[in-house]
Amino acid sequence: MYRPAHFRVDDAGTLDEFVHRHPLGALVAMTPEGLVGNHIPMMLTRDAEQGARLRGHIARGNDLWRTAPKDTRVLVMFGGADGYVTPSWYPTKRETGQVVPTWNYSVVHAHGPIRFFDGRDELHALVSLLTNRHEQPRAEPWAVTDAPEPYIDAMLRAIIGFEILVERLEGKFKASQNREAKDRDGVAAGMAADGIGQTAREELVRTP
Numbered sequence: 001m002y003r004p005a006h007f008r009v010d011d012a013g014t015l016d017e018f019v020h021r022h023p024l025g026a027l028v029a030m031t032p033e034g035l036v037g038n039h040i041p042m043m044l045t046r047d048a049e050q051g052a053r054l055r056g057h058i059a060r061g062n063d064l065w066r067t068a069p070k071d072t073r074v075l076v077m078f079g080g081a082d083g084y085v086t087p088s089w090y091p092t093k094r095e096t097g098q099v100v101p102t103w104n105y106s107v108v109h110a111h112g113p114i115r116f117f118d119g120r121d122e123l124h125a126l127v128s129l130l131t132n133r134h135e136q137p138r139a140e141p142w143a144v145t146d147a148p149e150p151y152i153d154a155m156l157r158a159i160i161g162f163e164i165l166v167e168r169l170e171g172k173f174k175a176s177q178n179r180e181a182k183d184r185d186g187v188a189a190g191m192a193a194d195g196i197g198q199t200a201r202e203e204l205v206r207t208p
Helices: 012-021 091-095 120-135 149-156 181-193 198-204
Strands: 024-031 034-041 043-047 051-059 073-085 102-117 159-165 168-174
Touching: 012 043, 012 051, 012 073, 012 102, 012 168, 024 051, 034 051, 043 120, 051 102, 051 120, 073 181, 073 198, 091 181, 102 198, 120 149, 120 159, 181 198
Parallel strands: none
Antiparallel strands: 024 034, 024 073, 043 051, 051 159, 073 102, 102 159, 102 168
8 A cells, every 4th residue: 555654654553443443344355266355344453462363254155265265365454534625625725726636535454364264162252252342332232142042053154254363554544644734724624514524524634
């Protein structure tokens, strides 16, 4: 990924938090049939012993687990907020006219080998972990144990789990950091006027 210095992000904590907020990743792998892409929610964990890992699952009917060679290195792309930036939002436009449109966005890429698994206990632990992660903020969180065990067993037989050992995690937050403060303020105000929410604006307009 092309990452000019203005937009490059390498801090592990910042990248981990971004994936936590945007867990739907585009998993791209090279197979004998060519490049294959799948959009899958994943969970990133990190510990001193095993480093960073991404985990998720695909349908058993998805041929990826059959066709991807063992330890295939994959790319996973996580995308955040994005939006068009009109030069009309820049005070600099009125002063010099030397401005052009652009597009602001935030992305994180993960690289590493993928391992597939279908053991019942490992799959059960995985779906429980993923479920607890996404249900945790709810007033009445649903749990895997809320469903009948035979039903869960049938659902587990229909999926294949995977784990990616993350060898490289890199971020690019293109958010007007290369513009003067007055232009960044203009972009933030313009996006607010266009109805873009505060959370998205905080991703799309950042200080250097």
